[in-house]
Each structure stands twice: as structure tokens, then as C-alpha cells.
Amino acid sequence: MKPIYLDFNASAPAAPEVVEAMRPYLAGDFGNPSSLHWAAHGAREAIKTGRAQVARLLGCRPEEIVFTSGGSEANNLALKGLFFARAGRPSHLIVSKIEHPATIAPACFLERLGARVTYVPVDGAGLVDPDEIRKAITRDTFLISIMHANNEVGSIQPIAAISRIAREHGILLHTDAAQSVGKISTNVGTLGVDLLSIAGHKVYAPKGVGALYVRGGLEIEPLIHGAGHEGGRRAGTESALLIAGLGKACEIAQPWIGAPSTQRLRDLFWEQLRMAFGDRVVLNGHPEHRLPNTLNVSFVGRVGADILAQIPSVAASTGSACHSGEIKLSPVLEAMGVAPEIGMGAIRFSLGRATTRDEIEDVVNLLKGL
Template sequence: MNTPFIYLDYNASTPNDPRVVDAMLPFLTNHYGNPSSIHSQGIKAKESIEKARKQVANLLDASPNEIVFTSGGTESNNYAIIGTAISNKEKGNHIITSSVEHPAVIEVCKYLETQGFKITYVDVNKNGIVDVKELEKAILPETILITIMHANNEVGSIQPIKEIGEIAKQHGIIFHTDAAQSVGKIATNVKELNVDLLTIAGHKIYAPKGIGALYIKKGITLSKLMHGAGHEFNKRPGTENVMQIVGLGKACEITNQEFNENTSQMRKMRDYLLVQLNSLNFDSIVNGDVSRSLPNTLNMSFKNIDANTVINELRNKVALSAGSACHSGTANLSNVLKATLSDYNYANGTFRFSVGKNTTKQEIDDAIIHFKKAFEKLKLTKLNYH
């Protein structure tokens, strides 16, 4: 008998919550009007967008007019960083970020370096966390932006965003955080976090792919990335993706209502998974500090195990991510793993496990059986690391 497919890759993407799908369906069938039109179909679309804007704002404790809808986390990060850089280039050309950011931040910063901006990449400690004192030392008179992710997508390390925000405020620097991985898992109250800009990605919170939002604190001015009509408070032109905006709004509403229940469930399942993995008695280490990480995320490395081979072996049974990209016999470690991995002999056996709000104990028990069989079956491979 075939066992059900087990999904343990929620940091990569989440399934659509059925309630989100139900909220979206009328906009795929009956409500097809352009939100800029003044007839009843257009008004219905416009009202639905504004309802969703309030739902997103309520989750963040922001004002609805501080929420701009985008195509996802990558666009939100680009808009926040490039928009700030261009609109403040007369004040300075220096940006501070961390060495462990998502490519949607790192690559944007690298692009800005080709445009005359200077970027400081602050390193993290063995737990994957930015040293606030080192970050403050990096501030220059021409620093115009600090962008630090709220939580790391690989090891789950939660950054001291509130403290960094206080420092940014003291120095008159705009502060952005990529909260794509943290929304719905830990508190993301923009006032408590002291942020000026915050990124949301819909497909991380049980909404569709291709929709996101950017919180822009009142008074912050960003140069537009695109030019056209005056949609989204004249900040992001283009006819709005009504159906997906409605979906994101509903997902945020559900996240807000069920936050405590969901985070508690995720933490219980993550902790149970750790216990069960340890019970396999394979030589392993945990990367990062579980007590200071996302409640759903566990990053572990197993000695003499080839993670990519295991994942390929289990591809029709269990979904999870490898912690290193393996090419031609060499394991290429991310910056966060280089910082957190205590012994590179474990590097190629690194897995990122990420549970979701619906993960069950039975799924974990079944996954452990699959892991054990795969670990014991596959030949061990030694790789060179750099």
C-alpha cells in the first residue's frame, strides 16, 4: 500500500489554504471587473482590494494606506531597496545588509554596487545571528539604508530586528526587513519591530504564488521601479491582480486569527521531529540555535550522508530541502551554513526540515521510517568542501 506523500518543505512554499481558495474563486468566475472602472463590477473589485489591504494591515498593525501589493517577496525587496537607494542618493550611497540574506536582497545589493552604491555585508555568528554592535560600527555618514531579514530561510535564525530598528532610527537611516519567512510564524508588528519597510510573500502563508505586499511606513518615499498609471497610491502601476490580492488578504486574516494555535502546533511538530531524528542514532549536529529560530524550522547535518541523494531517493515520498548545492562532487555551502556549521565533514548531509500548520505526528513518524531506510540503503559519499 502506498503511503501518503509527506510535505516537510514549508519554507519553500505552502499549499493554498482551502479558505483562501474559496475567497478567490468568485474573482476567477463572476467578479471580473477592472478595479479602476466605476461600474458595479469595477466597484466590487475595488472594494475587495481595499478589504484585503485592511486584512494585511491588521496582521502587521499597520494602516491600510501603508500597504502596497506586489507580485511577491522578490518584487517587494527590489522595490524597498532600489526605491530607497534612488530616492535617497543625494543623501548618501551606502547600504548595510547581512551576508546571509536571501538572493532577493543580496542580488539587488550587488546590482546597486554596479550603480555606484557601496554595500557593507555584515557577518553572522555561529548561530546565524547578526551582531548588533558590529552592524552599528558599519554605519557611515552616507548610510541611507539598512536591510536585514527578519528570519533566515535556511536555519531559521531570528534576527534582532527591534534593536537594529532602534539604531537605524537613532541615526536617521531607513530600515527594511525581509519578513517573507517570518510572517505567520513569529510576531511581525511593524511598530514593535521599528521597521520602515517590511516584505511579505503570499506563498509562504498559504496564499498563492505571485502575490506579495510591501509595508511602507507613512512618510517614507520610494522611487518607483515601474511607470504607468496611478495604481496602488501611485506607487506600483498596473491593473491589480484582484483574485490573488483577495487570496493574500484572506490568508493574512486567517494567520492573524489562528496565530497562537498555529505557531504552537508548528513548534510541537518541529521539536518532535528533532527527537525522532536523534533517535535514529546517526552522527548528526543541529545548525543554528533552535531556541532562537523559527518555530517550524530545523536544519540538521548528518555525517557521511549525501543529502541530495537521499532527497532524490525519497522524492515521491517526502519533500524537504538539502542544505548545500552539490555540483561535480563538491558541496557549495551557503554563507549561513559556513557560519553555523561546526564541522564541514557534515556539510554534504545537511537537510532543512520545515513543518507547517497542518503537519501531523503521524506524518513525522512515517517520514522517519523513510529517512532510516534511505540512510541505510544508500552508499556513503565523501565530497570535497569549500
């Protein structure tokens, strides 16, 4: 059986157009983009172009884009940068219980420094209730950080509704859009966010590059101090190579936003699984408000890792981990209230732009043969 890759939420390959955009900077245009001489011109123009391409996808100004090493750094810069910019004032932030570790871990770190953090719950479909956000707000709340779409079950959060609550109280709103960029609209004006994180390798750019949108006029303390790169918000010589790749990835992502082809394949996949397994397979996540490429299902009474071990040609992710013979649910499924006997059989299949119907049908046949 040929290898079948259905783990695009974990990482997507660099698109051919992205590879071509990066090629000139592998050997040429090597100058430091901050230099003023002829050798810096090519790199400086590549960064200018890349910044404009990312900004165009998000509907913001180029100067509001801060390039980072990836989504994790972008999330850390958002939370820590705002906290440290408050200069020791009482600080309270709100995050959901199903955030990516790149948000949860910085929040826990800030707790050690004196911040108070409220972890709001989600419902059985993995959605945050905006009223829970409203109830959690205090006079010291400076930031709400809720991911745009969950990486495991794909549920899309009501960010615009949460934004209205944040505006009412004068609170900043950050969203981790690593999974949603290039799949659904991430226009920052429509969402109403002040900060938004991007991970390059989730949007067919290379690993090692990402970006943070920071609304104009908003001050954040850099995580990395040094020279005044990125408008003084992140020190370090920029990589024209990686930024050119991210920019091109954002440019070619536009036609895929809202495109129905991937969602049709995902729905066909789910339909065939239900036909094959009946009530022995359960959907995790919201049935409608989720990413068009994401299908997280539980095989009741089975262990997801055991299933994937029996079909090694299929690359996918499980929703549980086995430690010393004990099955432990992912924090996301646990927060959703998924029963252990259901959650232990969870597998996330995440489709990509190149996924075919034949691949989906091959996977279903493999699963039926177990």
C-alpha cells in the same frame, strides 16, 4: 509510502479559505478596479478589503500596504526604491551575509550603480550581532536590511535591537519577513521597521502576490512606472483575485501566530532524530530563537541530496548543491562557519499547519532505514 510534504518554507499550498475567497474573481467582478462604473465595484472592494486584512496582521494602516507580485519584488522595491529616491546622493546600505538572494542581488546591483554595501557577518547560530550593525554605520548609510527570520535555518534576528540602533542614527530599516509572517509576530510597531516584505505563497496565499509595508510619509521611487496605482508606488492594474487571496491568508494566519502545536511537532522530530542518530546528527541554527516550524539538521558524513534521493516520498530541501562532483555549501551555512563535512549533510525540514505526528514518525523511520 504516501507523499509527505515538509518543505513549507519553500512554498505552502493555498488554504481552503483562501481558495474560496478568490473564487468570485475567477469569472465575475472582472472590471478594472480603477474604473468608476458598476463593473469595477466588486474588484475595488476586494482590494480594499485585502489591504485592510494585510494591514491588520502587520499592525499598520491600510494605505501603508503596497501590493506586489511577491516577496522578491517587495525586497527589490524596498532597496532600489529608496536608493533611486535619494537622487544620486552618496549611498551606503547594510545587509547581512545570509539574506535571501532577493535582497543580496539588488544590493549587488546597486553597487554597480555606485552604492557602497557592507555585508555584516553572522555567528554560528545564524544571528546578526547588533554591534556589527553599529560598527558598519557611516554618515552615508541610508538603509539597513536584515531579514526577520532565515529561510534555511529559521534563526530569528534581533530586529527590535537593530531598530533602536537605526533610530539613533536616523537610518531606515527594512526587514524581509517572507518566512516569519503567519508564524511569529510581525507587528511593524513592535519590530520598529520602516519597510517589511511579504511573500504570499509562504503564508498560504497563491503565488504571484506579495506586499511591501512602507511607513507613512516615506518616499520610494517605483520600479514600474505608469499610472498612479498603489498610491503612485507601483504601476499596473491590481489583481482582485490575488489580493483577495493574500488578504484572506493574512486574516486566517492570526490564530497560528505563536501557536505551540507546530513547534511541539518540530521538537518531537528533533528529539527522535537525536535518539536514532546520536552525535551523527547536528542542529543548524539557533536552538531556541528560530521559527517554530523549521528544523535544519546535518547528517554527519552524508550528503543531504543523496539522502533525499533515497526517500523520494519526502519533500524537503538540502543545504548543499553538487556541481561536477563537488559539494558546495549554501551561502547561509558557509556564512555560519559550518564545516563542509557537516554542511554537506544538511537537510531542511519545514513543517506546515497540516503536518501530523504520524508523518514525522514515518520520516524518522525512513531515515533510520537508510
